Amino acid sequence: MNLFTINTLLAIVWSSLWADFTLMSLATGFVIGYAALWVAQPLFGGRVLYFRRVWRVLKLFAFFLYELVVSSVRVAWDVLTPTQLSNPAIIEMPLDVKSDIEILLVTNLISLTPGTLSLDVSPDRSTLIVHAMFADDPDALIAELKDGMERKVMEVFEQ
Incomplete structure (x- = not known):
């Protein structure tokens, strides 16, 4: 057990x-x-991965809640103010995650965050197509997603 x-x-x-x-x-x-x-x-006996994994899941959950609040405020501000701050774009983000569950978790967390939507994963599972509402600098957005959501998901599943 x-x-x-x-x-x-x-x-x-x-x-x-x-x-x-x-x-x-x-x-x-x-x-x-x-x-x-x-x-x-x-x-x-030995190293027990369970204790570290629970801590990493809690960190991922806290990170997601923070991103959820920040992006919700940003989208609400753009909708409620008369100026148009959004610059939507479709970007291709290379994926470092490999397993199906990791890809599923990354895509769902990105889609649940207001202002971003995962559209598709390439057939070779190496690229994620994302629609972003605020894509002024696509390279910075890719770096933010990779350093944030994807890295936290990878930490949860690493041995």
Whole structure:
């Protein structure tokens, strides 16, 4: 049984003990279960990737929330003000991610961020076609996407 499954079971047991199956209770149980597994880490032997991966997923989530807020404000400002600040363009972003799940996550995170939309992935899965609302400098936008979303996704899935 992997550590994520054990942590989930610990969260369910925690909620059962409190007879409170709310999202907050499950999240609390998950955090307490994570801490308990962290303390018991020597019992699992060697390096345990689970603890680093959870931290990287949380960092990706926080980064995405930050990008979501910043881009939402930027798009709302452009829509609500009389001046047109957008310079839309379709750009080709070379992909460093290789697996299907990494490509899926990168494309979905880009599409969920206001002002950008993933249009297609090349047949050889080396290029992502993106429509960007603010593409004044396409090279800077590509660098921002690669250094942001793609790098964070790669960190989550690296061994």
